[in-house]
Amino acid sequence: MAETLLLAPFWPLVVGSLAVAFTRGALQNLVSVAAPLLALVLVWTVPEGSATVSWLGMTLTPVAPDATARVFGTAFAFAAIAGAIFALDQKSTAERAAVLLYAAAAQGVVFAGDLLTLFVFWEVMAIGSTLVIFANGAARAGIRYALMHAFGGVLLFAGIAASMGSGGLALRAFSADSTASLLILAGVLVNAGAPPVSAWVADAYPRASWSGAVFLSAFTTKAAVAVLIRLFPGESMLVPIGLVMAVYGMVYALIENDIRRVLSYSIVGQVGFMVVAVGIGTPLALGAATAHAFVHILYKSLLMMAAGTVLRATGTARLTALGGLARSMPLVTAAMILGGLALAALPLTAGFVSKSAIMQALAEDKAATAWFLLTAVSAGSLLYAGLRLPWFAMLRPKVDPVAAAPVPVTMFAAMALVGAAILAIGFVPSLLTSLVPAIADVAVLTPDHILFQIMLLVAAAICFVMLLAILAPRAAITLDADWLWRVAPAMIGHRASAAWRAARLALIPASDAARQENRLLARAWVRMTSDAGNWRTGDIALAATALLGIVLLIAAL
Amino acid sequence: MTWSGTFAGLKGTRLRLAIGLAVLLIALVRCDFLVSHHPAFGIDGTPGFAAWYGIVAAVVAIALATLWADIARRPETRTEEEERDG
Numbered sequence A: 001m002a003e004t005l006l007l008a009p010f011w012p013l014v015v016g017s018l019a020v021a022f023t024r025g026a027l028q029n030l031v032s033v034a035a036p037l038l039a040l041v042l043v044w045t046v047p048e049g050s051a052t053v054s055w056l057g058m059t060l061t062p063v064a065p066d067a068t069a070r071v072f073g074t075a076f077a078f079a080a081i082a083g084a085i086f087a088l089d090q091k092s093t094a095e096r097a098a099v100l101l102y103a104a105a106a107q108g109v110v111f112a113g114d115l116l117t118l119f120v121f122w123e124v125m126a127i128g129s130t131l132v133i134f135a136n137g138a139a140r141a142g143i144r145y146a147l148m149h150a151f152g153g154v155l156l157f158a159g160i161a162a163s164m165g166s167g168g169l170a171l172r173a174f175s176a177d178s179t180a181s182l183l184i185l186a187g188v189l190v191n192a193g194a195p196p197v198s199a200w201v202a203d204a205y206p207r208a209s210w211s212g213a214v215f216l217s218a219f220t221t222k223a224a225v226a227v228l229i230r231l232f233p234g235e236s237m238l239v240p241i242g243l244v245m246a247v248y249g250m251v252y253a254l255i256e257n258d259i260r261r262v263l264s265y266s267i268v269g270q271v272g273f274m275v276v277a278v279g280i281g282t283p284l285a286l287g288a289a290t291a292h293a294f295v296h297i298l299y300k301s302l303l304m305m306a307a308g309t310v311l312r313a314t315g316t317a318r319l320t321a322l323g324g325l326a327r328s329m330p331l332v333t334a335a336m337i338l339g340g341l342a343l344a345a346l347p348l349t350a351g352f353v354s355k356s357a358i359m360q361a362l363a364e365d366k367a368a369t370a371w372f373l374l375t376a377v378s379a380g381s382l383l384y385a386g387l388r389l390p391w392f393a394m395l396r397p398k399v400d401p402v403a404a405a406p407v408p409v410t411m412f413a414a415m416a417l418v419g420a421a422i423l424a425i426g427f428v429p430s431l432l433t434s435l436v437p438a439i440a441d442v443a444v445l446t447p448d449h450i451l452f453q454i455m456l457l458v459a460a461a462i463c464f465v466m467l468l469a470i471l472a473p474r475a476a477i478t479l480d481a482d483w484l485w486r487v488a489p490a491m492i493g494h495r496a497s498a499a500w501r502a503a504r505l506a507l508i509p510a511s512d513a514a515r516q517e518n519r520l521l522a523r524a525w526v527r528m529t530s531d532a533g534n535w536r537t538g539d540i541a542l543a544a545t546a547l548l549g550i551v552l553l554i555a556a557l
Numbered sequence B: 001m002t003w004s005g006t007f008a009g010l011k012g013t014r015l016r017l018a019i020g021l022a023v024l025l026i027a028l029v030r031c032d033f034l035v036s037h038h039p040a041f042g043i044d045g046t047p048g049f050a051a052w053y054g055i056v057a058a059v060v061a062i063a064l065a066t067l068w069a070d071i072a073r074r075p076e077t078r079t080e081e082e083e084r085d086g
Helices: A002-006 A010-022 A025-045 A067-086 A093-111 A115-134 A139-167 A179-192 A199-207 A212-216 A220-231 A238-255 A259-280 A283-314 A330-343 A350-364 A368-395 A409-427 A447-466 A488-507 A512-533 A537-556 B012-032 B049-072 B078-085
Strands: A051-055 A058-063 A476-478 B073-075
Touching (some): A010 A093, A025 A093, A058 A115, A067 A283, A093 A212, A115 A212, A115 A220, A199 A259, A220 A283, A283 A330, A330 A350, A330 A409, A350 A368, A350 A409, A368 B049, A447 B012
Antiparallel strands (some): A051 A058, A476 B073
């Protein structure tokens, strides 16, 4: 089946990435939009069947199209098309090439037919997304992001290596009852943004450019959901993990100040819905997870586009600095409201269709805790996405609002394209259910469901209006679990060094000259340990080597 | 935050909006008595369930967020500010 391999959807994106790197102007624009368009065509035309390749004594299946791959592939290709249109005025060739490489890898992950191919595309996806962050000059955030994904990659590879003995490289359903499968699960959950390593999402995505964050919000976490659907359907451990993600994402989104940090935490929360559904594992639940990933890519792209437009036009995305922009940016305001309401699952938006499917899957499985908790989080999501963001960023009256520079019409065109898709699915749910037949029997536009959701959202809106003062943004940041590895080691090291210095001075009787030497050495030690955050290239290489060594060790065990 | 601070500025347009939404919610609850429900857990099929549950959920969400903000929020330093906007 060489045809299957030749017509894989990632090829036009790989070629497009290279072409964009070596072209400029109109030709570069044409390639950046045409490549994902061609990928979308291939998502649906690549023939069924799997192409196998022999490599180092292993039989690999680089492309294995199935229904799940085509749905995720469609969402990824659509996001790449809309993102490319949105980014037509992006001057950074590095970013434009990187996003196509990133999109290619995302297609590769969902179409992969074996564990090794999946891992290779997984790592290319990490490289592509890191380059998107680097392209905006955010080197430190990029390194933190790369290290976190290297950590996830190490876990995944170690798990794959350890699992080869019991089933080879075949993609198969695992249950988290062995070291190998737990390592694979942990590696995938790192990319899904699961606790305790969720903070990388909100650390990295807001550091990308006004256009780069649109792509980042679409691929990595949803590719992880696709892999969970393939490898861990019905894994009960995922239900509590997803519930924690949903609540965690909502709480942080309610208190953050930067729009793109709010949206990043919201990604974690919404992926939590999908992870819960994968944990339920029935055909309806897996279909609902797939449908929600599809829809989430749409409304989160729209919200990131609106945030990116505000950032580009005003120079800031912080709610404390914004406000009063609705008059100067009415279309962006409309896009932000539509995206927020879709996230909150307002009837006649796409979010209502996919969330109805998830809730019905939970109801049929009698998963009461998950159902009541996620219903509550739906009400909470209206507070931060449907009301807090548009109110404080755009609608609230402000005497002296920040000046908004004009932005290219292509950015509005991209938002219109995504907004139309959200409304089209909302008004005609069969557009989505035809892609995901498993959710075809879900009652969506029925009077009781519509009434239920509108009551839930109106009730939440009343609370928003009443408690507006509490939800007002503050110029602050909120500590997250990454404090444990970003700040705590340096703090502990500094204090330990200071204690050690004091102890030395107290215990070692010596001449004044020796004491002076001790003091200088101790200060140099404290300075060295305090500045450990600034790693030299050699140290990073050493850390990477150590990680690879750990992989080998785990694999050997 | 004090009781008066919690509802700070709840007057004029905001107060009218809150009252309008409350009236809308009451109307929706009345409509909910007219539709047939398909409950999965019993209580979710009672008329008006989503209304009171939505209020409870939103209040709890705001309370959780406020509590966590009190514990974990700290002022943004100038370096962080520049890195964020840059």
